[in-house]
Every structure is written in C-alpha cells, then in structure tokens.
Amino acid sequence: MSLRPELERLLAKFGQDTQRIEDSVLIGCSKQHEAWFALDLGLNSSSSLNASLQKAEMEIELKGSFTDLRKALFQLNTKDASLLTTAQALLRWHDAHQFCSRSGQPTKKNVAGSKRVCPSSKIIYYPQAPTRISIPSSQMAPVVITLVSDGTRCLLARQSSFPKGMYSALAGFCDIGESLEEAVRREVAEEVGLELERLKYSASQHWSFPNSSLMIACHASVKPGQTEIQVNLKELEAAGWFSHDEVATALRRNNPYTQQQNGTFWLPPKLAIAHQLIKEWVEKPSCSTLPA
Ligand SMILES: NC(=O)C1=CN([C@@H]2O[C@H](COP(=O)(O)OP(=O)(O)OC[C@H]3O[C@@H](n4cnc5c(N)ncnc54)[C@H](O)[C@@H]3O)[C@@H](O)[C@H]2O)C=CC1
Numbered sequence: 001m002s003l004r005p006e007l008e009r010l011l012a013k014f015g016q017d018t019q020r021i022e023d024s025v026l027i028g029c030s031k032q033h034e035a036w037f038a039l040d041l042g043l044n045s046s047s048s049l050n051a052s053l054q055k056a057e058m059e060i061e062l063k064g065s066f067t068d069l070r071k072a073l074f075q076l077n078t079k080d081a082s083l084l085t086t087a088q089a090l091l092r093w094h095d096a097h098q099f100c101s102r103s104g105q106p107t108k109k110n111v112a113g114s115k116r117v118c119p120s121s122k123i124i125y126y127p128q129a130p131t132r133i134s135i136p137s138s139q140m141a142p143v144v145i146t147l148v149s150d151g152t153r154c155l156l157a158r159q160s161s162f163p164k165g166m167y168s169a170l171a172g173f174c175d176i177g178e179s180l181e182e183a184v185r186r187e188v189a190e191e192v193g194l195e196l197e198r199l200k201y202s203a204s205q206h207w208s209f210p211n212s213s214l215m216i217a218c219h220a221s222v223k224p225g226q227t228e229i230q231v232n233l234k235e236l237e238a239a240g241w242f243s244h245d246e247v248a249t250a251l252r253r254n255n256p257y258t259q260q261q262n263g264t265f266w267l268p269p270k271l272a273i274a275h276q277l278i279k280e281w282v283e284k285p286s287c288s289t290l291p292a
C-alpha cells in the first residue's frame with residue numbers, strides 16, 4: 001500500500017508544498033519488496049523552508065508523539081532502530097550537501113537519495129565520500145571486499161575497467177547506515193545473486209583509487225549446492241568460479257603485466273588486499289568456512 005496520498009494530504013493540510021515528498025530518501029524495503037522512504041518533516045529545523053510545520057498539531061493529527069532519537073532507539077527492535085539511524089544519517093547528509101563546494105550551485109538529489117549531482121560542475125557527491133573519478137576527495141570511504149568460496153572453488157569477477165584478463169574478489173562501497181557484514185551480504189547479492197552463509201574478517205588496507213578508501217577484506221562461504229550465480233552486467237563484465245589449481249597457478253605467475261596470453265587470467269598484484277585474500281584462500285581453502 002502506498003502511503004504517498006496520505007502524506008500528500010498531511011502536507012497539504014499543514015500548508016506545505018507536496019513537492020517536498022521528492023526530498024524523501026530510500027532507506028530499505030519490506031520482505032514483499034515495498035520500498036521504504038524517509039522524509040524529514042523539519043520540525044526542529046531553523047531554516048525558513050521547514051520551520052512552519054507545527055509539532056503539536058502534527059502529533060494530534062498523527063495520533064502519536066515525537067520522541068528524542070536516542071530514547072527511541074532503546075525502545076525499538078533492531079530492524080526498526082537500524083532503519084531510523086539510516087534515515088537520520090542519510091537525511092542529515094542531504095541537508096548538509098545542498099550546495100556544490102566547487103561551483104556554489106544547488107546540487108540535485110537522485111530519486112533514491114544515494115547521491116547528489118551538481119549540474120554545473122558535474123561533481124557527484126556520495127554519502128560515503130564526496131568523490132568523482134576526476135575530483136580528488138580528502139574524505140575516506142569504507143569499501144568491503146569479499147572472496148566467496150563454495151568449499152572447493154572461489155568466486156572471482158572483473159569489471160570492464162580492469163586491465164585485460166585481471167579477475168579480483170567482489171568489492172563495493174558501504175552504504176550509509178550499514179554494518180560491514182550487511183554491506184558484504186548486499187554487495188555479493190547485488191553483483192552475483194548469491195546468499196552468503198559465513199563471513200570471516202581477514203584484514204584492511206588504505207586504497208588510493210579512485211579516491212581514499214578503507215578496504216575491509218573478508219572471506220565468505222555459500223552453502224554447498226547454492227552456487228548458481230547471476231552476474232549483474234551493469235556492475236561486472238564477468239564473474240565465475242575458479243578451482244584451487246587454477247587460482248594457485250595464477251598466483252605463481254611472477255609478473256602478470258608481462259605474461260598476458262590469450263585466455264590466461266591473472267590476479268591483482270601483491271600490493272592489493274585482493275591478492276592477500278586470494279593467497280590466504282589458496283593456502284587454506286577452509287578459511288571461509290569457519291564461523292564468523
Ligand atoms: N585494493 C584492492 O585489492 C581492490 C580495491 N578495489 C576498490 O574497491 C572500490 C569499490 O569497488 P566497486 O566495485 O567499484 O564499487 P561498487 O560495487 O560499490 O560499485 C561502484 C558504484 O558505487 C557507487 N558509489 C557509491 N559510493 C561511491 C564513492 N564514494 N565513490 C565512487 N562510487 C561510489 C557509484 O555509483 C559507482 O558506480 C573501487 O574503487 C576499487 O578501486 C576493488 C577491488 C580490489
């Protein structure tokens with residue numbers, strides 16, 4: 001059931017522009033895949049745009065009462081508390097990034113609220129860090145990188161931007177409001193459609209490309225028999241399961257940059273944490289099946 005008409009009625013009743021609904025941000029979805037959005041009613045805001053909503057009248061209308069966030073968090077179950085903190089963090093980020101720091105022009109939110117773009121400078125601002133490939137950022141973004149194993153094989157993937165023939169572990173930026181474990185599970189589900197069974201932290205690394213990231217590396221396993229992948233071609237060029245022998249042989253190749261042969265795949269260089277994850281798995285393929 002869509003709550004949009006109800007929200008429009010409410011905003012109209014309080015003399016607000018119903019266009020304000022467009023400021024909503026996506027914070028999750030139900031088991032039935034209904035999208036959940038959050039909207040800042042601006043009751044505590046000092047800005048002239050939002051200040052006109054009356055808290056007491058709104059409480060009467062909604063038959064509830066507004067509670068301090070910190071107190072509310074102790075009363076809610078984990079799922080609702082997580083939705084609330086995600087909403088608060090994301091809405092606060094949008095509020096603080098209304099203008100481009102380069103051009104001074106207003107930035108524009110996408111529908112989901114996962115980024116803002118400056119139409120003038122073309123800079124894309126992400127809640128994780130204000131980055132765009134060509135614009136260096138001083139802020140650090142957390143990124144999870146996961147080597148998935150089915151007990152005998154490991155899953156490697158490549159993006160079209162990777163050097164020819166190179167395959168790596170699955171990686172992705174953490175979303176605001178997520179734990180590392182949630183980010184790992186979401187990224188793997190999004191990129192190859194697999195549900196993870198166990199996770200085990202391995203190590204972390206600062207990574208400078210495209211901008212400062214803190215790479216958090218994990219091993220993960222899937223249930224035997226649940227290994228069919230669906231490659232998300234919007235994010236990856238290819239992905240597949242590789243045997244222990246194939247990966248061990250690729251690791252032994254000294255200098256992949258000079259040894260590219262037709263059909264030969266190779267792995268990220270030693271410096272990359274992906275290399276370390278893959279090496280750990282080759283030395284101990286069972287490392288991903290330990291309890292997290
Ligand atoms: N050190 C290592 O061993 C490795 C490092 N990496 C790094 O992991 C990072 C994340 O991997 P991807 O698969 O590209 O991420 P991803 O799977 O999250 O997809 C990238 C998309 O995420 C969005 N995004 C969200 N926040 C972003 C931000 N702060 N900056 C840029 N894009 C953002 C953009 O829409 C972008 O197109 C890459 O930057 C890559 O350099 C990846 C593999 C190995």
Ligand SMILES: [Mg+2]
Pocket residue numbers: 170171172191235
């Ligand atoms: Mg990725």
